[in-house]
Amino acid sequence: MIKRIKSGIPGFDELVGGGIPERSVILLSGIAGTGKTTFAFQFLWEGLKSDENGIYVALEEHPTQVRKNMEDFGWNVREFEEKKKIAFVDAFTSAIGKVKEYEKFIVQDISDINEFTEVLKNAVKDISAKRIVVDSITTLFTSRTPTTPRNILLQLKRTIYALGCTAIFVNQLNTAERGSGGAGIEHLADGIIKLDLTESNGELKRSILVWKMKGTAHSLKRHPFEITSNGIVVFSDRIINL
Ligand SMILES: Nc1ncnc2c1ncn2[C@@H]1O[C@H](COP(=O)(O)OP(=O)(O)OP(=O)(O)O)[C@@H](O)[C@H]1O
Ligand SMILES: [Mg+2]
Numbered sequence: 001m002i003k004r005i006k007s008g009i010p011g012f013d014e015l016v017g018g019g020i021p022e023r024s025v026i027l028l029s030g031i032a033g034t035g036k037t038t039f040a041f042q043f044l045w046e047g048l049k050s051d052e053n054g055i056y057v058a059l060e061e062h063p064t065q066v067r068k069n070m071e072d073f074g075w076n077v078r079e080f081e082e083k084k085k086i087a088f089v090d091a092f093t094s095a096i097g098k099v100k101e102y103e104k105f106i107v108q109d110i111s112d113i114n115e116f117t118e119v120l121k122n123a124v125k126d127i128s129a130k131r132i133v134v135d136s137i138t139t140l141f142t143s144r145t146p147t148t149p150r151n152i153l154l155q156l157k158r159t160i161y162a163l164g165c166t167a168i169f170v171n172q173l174n175t176a177e178r179g180s181g182g183a184g185i186e187h188l189a190d191g192i193i194k195l196d197l198t199e200s201n202g203e204l205k206r207s208i209l210v211w212k213m214k215g216t217a218h219s220l221k222r223h224p225f226e227i228t229s230n231g232i233v234v235f236s237d238r239i240i241n242l
Contacts, residue, residue: 002215005131005166008046009039011234015210015219020191022166024214025157027137027186029171030195035206035227036170037066038073039195040133042231043168044086045075052130053085055123059110059139063088063103066135073231084127089119091139111144113152117159124163132160136170137185153188190214196222198242207240 004019013019020026030036037060044054058066066088067077080086091107105123107116124132134140134156141149153169160167169189186192192211197204208225210218222242225234 004216005052006046006050008042008049009232009234011223011225011236012208012232014236015208015223015234016191016213017216017218020166021213021215023161023164024190025153025160025167025169025188026191026193026213027171027189028168028193028195029173029211031173031175031197034195034197035225035232036172036195037069037135038227039193039232040135040168040170041066041070041073041075044131044133045070045231047131048080048085053087053127054131054133055087055089055120055127055129057089057091057120057132057134059091059134060136062092063090073229075231087123087127087129089123091116091119110140111146113140113145113147113155116140117155120156121159121163124165129163130165132165132167134167134169136172138170138172150184150188153185157188186212195225200242205240207242208234 003022005022006019007013028036028039044056047054056066070077077086087105088103089105089107090103091110094106094108105119107119109115140152191213194209194211196207206225207222209222221239223234223236224238224240225232
């Protein structure tokens with residue numbers, strides 16, 4: 001029997017046979033505004049209920065901004081940082097050339113995948129984390145990194161497996177490439193979850209699709225979901241036809 005990790009997203013675990021298989025590396029793909037950061041943070045938040053501490057690697061915005069956004073959903077992040085149950089890795093600040101260090105875990109050069117991995121490992125060990133979110137992996141690929149996206153993902157996957165963690169890697173898609181993940185990384189992921197926003201009758205509709213999930217049966221249907229003031233809710237008993 002595989003151990004399953006609860007996502008914390010009402011309705012989602014039903015789509016994947018009760019939860020995400022432990023030690024998976026999941027790509028969470030979607031275009032702008034589809035709810036990737038919210039989904040990923042909700043996953044970290046759920047871990048706190050079962051003593052599975054979480055690391056959030058911020059590549060897209062400053063950790064302070066992320067904390068603020070999450071507090072809007074009622075997720076009091078700072079309190080859990082003080083208790084060493086959540087930790088942020090700042091892989092954002094250095095990229096915009098600011099030198100002041102606000103954070104405990106900082107990646108100085110995101111084009112250096114070895115440094116990135118080391119900082120991540122230190123953060124995981126510091127709080128004995130079991131869950132990791134990297135938001136977004138795409139930012140690592142588009143920097144001056146000499147390593148190919150496939151090799152970056154491979155290195156991160158090995159590290160996460162060795163640490164015994166389960167990870168969500170946010171994968172940003174632009175509207176043109178909506179269907180794909182690009183760069184041959186989709187084969188390496190243990191699971192792929194796609195979030196979508198589509199216009200129908202003058203209205204944007206949110207939907208979620210589990211594209212792949214190794215080690216378990218899963219829904220192959222497109223389900224509607226909503227973002228509420230408490231976070232994401234998936235309607236596992238409803239199907240959306242595009
Ligand atoms: N309190 C809230 N209640 C309902 N919906 C909200 C709330 N806060 C944010 N949203 C919705 O969530 C969307 C943003 O979600 P999120 O930041 O998770 O998307 P994302 O996929 O990470 O986007 P990006 O690719 O731009 O980072 C907003 O555009 C808004 O529609
Ligand atoms: Mg985001």
